[in-house]
Amino acid sequence: MERSAIFEKLNDIFCDVLDLDEVTLDEATSADDIDEWDSLSHIQLIVAIEKGFGIKFSSKEIITWKNVGQMVDSIAAKL
Amino acid sequence: MALIAVPMYTALMHNRARYQNVWLLLASYVFYGYADWRTLPLLAVTTVVYYALGIGIDRANKAGAARRASWLTAAGVVLGVGVLFYFKYLGFCVRQFAELFSQFGLDTSGATFAIVVPVGISFFTFKLISYVIEVNRETLAATRRLDEFALYVAFFPTIMSGPIDRPGQFLPQLKQPRRADATAIADGAKRVLWGWFAKVCIADRLMPYTDAVINNPEHHNGASITLAAVLYLIQMYADFAGYSDMAIGTAQMLGLRVAENFKRPFFARNIAEYWQRWHITLTTWLTDYVFMPLNIKFRSLGMTGLYLATMINLLLIGMWHGPNWTYALFGIYHGVLLCVTTALDRPRKKWEKRHGLRQAQWYAWLRRLLTFVLCCWGALLFRSNSIGDFALMTGKMISEWGPLYTQGTTPIFSLGLLSILILAGKEYNDEMNKGVHLLHNRSRVIRLTTVTLLVAFIVFTGVLEGATFIYFQF
């Protein structure tokens, strides 16, 4: 899957889980940039992403993510 | 201690970082040895062991041997927890088992299991554990300098009672030589002064009252107990935040930055926010190394998983304070409050939006008051000598009221209250960004006047003889 496609799908998932009308995601976006993205919704996002892409992350991967770019790297690696 | 270390340290200011580090390390060991020389070997040995573990994990990761790295990390975690458990909780567990057995008529006549709890053990073991975990996560390279690592673990301002620094924040600072900086020394000194004020004018001033009431609940009525609960929460805050300020200020004078531990917790609008402002280094430690990993493990369980992780997390926070059922129950209490807060989070926000309450000042203050009240009751539980006492006191708070206990309380209700108002004023100013600055005013005259008056106030009204810091044996 292409990176931009992953971003698009991610965008939908974010809007859905965080209850937003729209959100801008780029490589450097992190939890600091989005109010509704806290440690709580973080887990819900991960579950939704795993479900949405049909993949499973390892704990180590999840813990080391610092921004959306790294998330996309992990997703791309599994597709 | 700072009085000796700082001038000598300053003399070395133009030297290399290594000399400064070694000097501070020596000072730290002397400091710790003076406080508890019997644990000094334990401190030294664990430091070396974890230093070696760090290198081992690093090598394993670089060689691609992820499993070996995991085993070494697990060993580090188990060792740290084991040491902590042995010194702090083993005696308690043994006694509980002995009691349990005696219920069944089995008399375990062993010597009363009393292990002396080494000072600061909960703090330095946590530093060690976080080190191996961070190295394993590859967010930090294992240090090849034992002196720097040893200094990270034993740094004297923070070894006794925190804040619990992360290796990633502290170790890099040791690589650079620290230069004598007048601003840092002045600011650090002012911070120490403020911490001393909080401890000596508030915490030590309130202690005789809270001790008198909470240690003897049978003799006091609901009114006194309620007041004692409120005062105790304030006392605990002044004591711990005061000590943290002194630690952070001392480190600042030495040119080192230490993590913040408190952020005006009484302004929190709910319990979740409270725990983001109280004993920050402990809660972030547990969040990063217990809560988040658990959350991730339980993610398939949805909200139930979250609640489970929350309960475990808060239970650990409670039990970290010591081997007592009151601490466990305290953890459970806050765990439940936090779960409720989480469950109601979305509905609450929607409701607030609908009724236009999000910006309402009175509403924010109402929430703060409610949070404060909940925390006071929790603080009473925390301080109770037994769950039975807590039940008795709670009962009295509901049913038995009357005149306040006021024996010998004039200094508390006058000087103590005045000091609390001063503290509250400063915190209100800082929280609401009112922009009034005294200690850090632009005018030199105001700055110096404030410092002078503060010192005079402390010497004239503070409790200068006696009272020890409650968090020492945690």
Add this chain to the structure above:
Amino acid sequence: MKRLAVDLLIVIASLAVIDVVVGRAMDCAVLTMPPAGTLNADQHDALVTAVADVVVLGSSRARHHYDPSLLASLPGCETCYNSGCDGHGMNYSMVALEAMVERHTPRVVILDVSNAQLDDEWVKNNAIDDIQAYYSLVPAVTRYYDEIAGDCMKRLKLRSNLYRHNGDITWVSKAFLSGATTDDHGFDALAGSADGPLESRAFDTFAVDSLQLRCLDRVVALCRDRGILPVIVISPNYEVCPQFNKWMSDYCSRHSLPLLDYTDVHFDEVLYHDASHLNSDGAERFSRHLANSITVLMHVATP
């Protein structure tokens, strides 16, 4: 850096000025306190103003048991002052006596003793430092800290007026603002009886503290020097320490001191306020009895 050093000097200099100003103000206030009947006010009276022919020394038992109006009319005496102070040991008694003797030599000194004033376990917690406000104002207090207490750090700290008057602002203000002027001569009668039956409590160890012993010796020596009749009394109470009684008895015979031991004299429970203190009725009964005993003693001593 230089600026920092200058700032530090300015702060220290300002503190020194404040220290002097506050010191003068507090000294004045402390010395002119009205007799308000509180513990601190009574301490002031004992150390600064009281004069009497009969002086009672001791801790809370002294303060609550000995009625000056009943003890004032011992042979050859007209006035009585009770300088008993809650939670204080022999060191306070010594300082109080020395201060009063500077103004007027009493004829009789009644020293109420208990294990709490002399045992090194108990005495650790005594509140002697509430008299530090009088350091450099009352010679007996100055002498205590300079020569007897043996604490160099304390002496150094007392040089600062702010430190010396630490916490004093509360009780000084209270004394001036309350407007009360009592004339109890240091006595504080306790009202009411205990709720339930009184439990007897026994202490099985007694180890005398060296500082307190030194103070006791000085009290005895002072009485000898000035021709004062010292009477040692062990008050009636439910907390007993047999080793202490024995020790006290030995001490008194060694120094030829009259000892009146009320330990085995059983007062009615209704006369007690709590296990270690008599109430106002008990104090009256006790003081009368004591006055008679001491009168007899005095007639025997000076035939």
